[in-house]
Amino acid sequence: MMGVSQFHEFETREELAEALAAEVAGKLGTDLESGEFASIALSGGSTPKLFLNKLGERLSGNSEMIYFAMVDERFVPVTDEQSNERMIRQQLGLQDHPPSEFLSLYEDNLTPEELAIRAHGVLLNDDELPFDVVTLGMGLDGHTASFFPGGNRLGQAVDPEGSSFFEHIEAAGSNGPRVTMTLPPIVSANNLILHIEGAEKRAVFEKALEDGPADEMPIRHVLRHPDANLQVYWAP
Numbered sequence: 001m002m003g004v005s006q007f008h009e010f011e012t013r014e015e016l017a018e019a020l021a022a023e024v025a026g027k028l029g030t031d032l033e034s035g036e037f038a039s040i041a042l043s044g045g046s047t048p049k050l051f052l053n054k055l056g057e058r059l060s061g062n063s064e065m066i067y068f069a070m071v072d073e074r075f076v077p078v079t080d081e082q083s084n085e086r087m088i089r090q091q092l093g094l095q096d097h098p099p100s101e102f103l104s105l106y107e108d109n110l111t112p113e114e115l116a117i118r119a120h121g122v123l124l125n126d127d128e129l130p131f132d133v134v135t136l137g138m139g140l141d142g143h144t145a146s147f148f149p150g151g152n153r154l155g156q157a158v159d160p161e162g163s164s165f166f167e168h169i170e171a172a173g174s175n176g177p178r179v180t181m182t183l184p185p186i187v188s189a190n191n192l193i194l195h196i197e198g199a200e201k202r203a204v205f206e207k208a209l210e211d212g213p214a215d216e217m218p219i220r221h222v223l224r225h226p227d228a229n230l231q232v233y234w235a236p
């Protein structure tokens with residue numbers, strides 16, 4: 001499998017969440033043990049909730065030494081049910097984690113375009129790249145992060161030579177504007193994980209491994225990137 005180094009299959013979603021939480025906590029732990037900051041960029045949506053909950057339990061006590069970022073965000077305030085930041089903070093138990101160590105992708109007075117520029121500057125300045133861990137999800141349309149088929153700025157978001165770390169993007173399937181991390185910081189992660197569940201997503205993933213235009217199933221931009229060293233976690 002091109003770009004896919006391992007496919008980890010579990011019998012249940014519970015077992016997957018447990019194993020993935022242990023794996024991710026272990027990867028962050030190497031930095032923490034040496035007294036350094038660890039860094040992770042997380043995806044939202046519904047699939048990661050159980051995993052994040054278990055990860056939160058494992059990290060409790062250490063989370064002040066972790067820099068959290070998001071792979072993408074729906075452009076809504078953190079009080080909105082759709083907010084990925086809200087879900088991630090809730091599941092991890094990070095309600096009070098300092099904003100300086102949690103890179104938000106929403107601000108009341110900024111447009112998505114302005115926010116993407118700002119987030120790029122913050123991440124550059126915080127000097128947390130490459131991330132120790134980046135987790136991705138996937139939609140049934142073959143999107144990952146907010147790399148949506150037909151996205152108005154898909155080309156910029158998946159440009160392997162692009163120099164900005166974030167892009168604003170909107171597509172028919174995106175349910176409003178979003179801000180997404182771009183391809184370069186995602187594929188440069190020391191540990192890149194794709195977490196998908198269910199037979200339908202597995203079939204979509206297998207189709208994405210086949211030949212065909214990358215923009216039609218934008219996860220292909222990740223799968224085909226020579227630096228991407230992807231670990232896939234799947235359960236029925």
Ligand code: 6PG
Binds near residue numbers: 145
């Ligand atoms: C989001 C994401 C997105 C997600 C997929 C899968 O904000 O929706 O970060 O890329 O990973 O859409 O979402 P589900 O897990 O809800 O199916």
